[in-house]
Amino acid sequence: AQSVSQHNHHVILSEAASLELGCNYSYGGTVNLFWYVQYPGQHLQLLLKYFSGDPLVKGIKGFEAEFIKSKFSFNLRKPSVQWSDTAEYFCAVSSSGNTGKLIFGQGTTLQVKP
Amino acid sequence: DTAVSQTPKYLVTQMGNDKSIKCEQNLGHDTMYWYKQDSKKFLKIMFSYNNKELIINETVPNRFSPKSPDKAHLNLHINSLELGDSAVYFCASSQEAYRANEKLFFGSGTQLSVL
Numbered sequence: 001a002q003s004v005s006q007h008n009h010h011v012i013l014s015e016a017a018s019l020e021l022g023c024n025y026s027y028g029g030t031v032n033l034f035w036y037v038q039y040p041g042q043h044l045q046l047l048l049k050y051f052s053g054d055p056l057v058k059g060i061k062g063f064e065a066e067f068i069k070s071k072f073s074f075n076l077r078k079p080s081v082q083w084s085d086t087a088e089y090f091c092a093v094s095s096s097g098n099t100g101k102l103i104f105g106q107g108t109t110l111q112v113k114p
Numbered sequence: 115d116t117a118v119s120q121t122p123k124y125l126v127t128q129m130g131n132d133k134s135i136k137c138e139q140n141l142g143h144d145t146m147y148w149y150k151q152d153s154k155k156f157l158k159i160m161f162s163y164n165n166k167e168l169i170i171n172e173t174v175p176n177r178f179s180p181k182s183p184d185k186a187h188l189n190l191h192i193n194s195l196e197l198g199d200s201a202v203y204f205c206a207s208s209q210e211a212y213r214a215n216e217k218l219f220f221g222s223g224t225q226l227s228v229l
Binding site for chain 2 (some may be wrong): 032034036041042043044045046049051088090092094101102104105106107
């Protein structure tokens, strides 16, 4: 069965620090990978996604993620975080033919101190 | 206008009661979903409807019954509520169901507390 693992459950950073959130998945076939973000009091929204092409994908607000197939990983990065990046971050995967079914990781709480 | 709206935002109820959560999307999407987020923050899909047709039905107790009167609405009815049903329930929609790279649009969630 597919699964997604996010290694960091709670990350605390100061503003301007660099961010990397780990995400690994287990599935041997073709996958589509997503990062969703939930800001305090708001709904989940898509940050970025990968489904083909350049394994380095850029999303909104300066975020990027790199798909490394050999490592089954899709880590999220940002060179310099801001206080407004404080949120819950969820990695998710879907496979072709799964009719839109997303498998989510446990989520990472990012707290950025001003 | 909120794209995916669900009501109520908070629902506190006693064990054994029957309750419903409503969801509406104004995006013109064909597909709608219900996800459950447990206390450990795991989000798991429960159901998916495409144009009022059930296409995903995960291992969920029969007490949970989705109802889609039209493609813009997907309600979740729960019978005989149990303590373990306490969670946050998220509704979502996407343009099409049969493309695995589809972006999902989520509602803001309904926090259900069963006492």
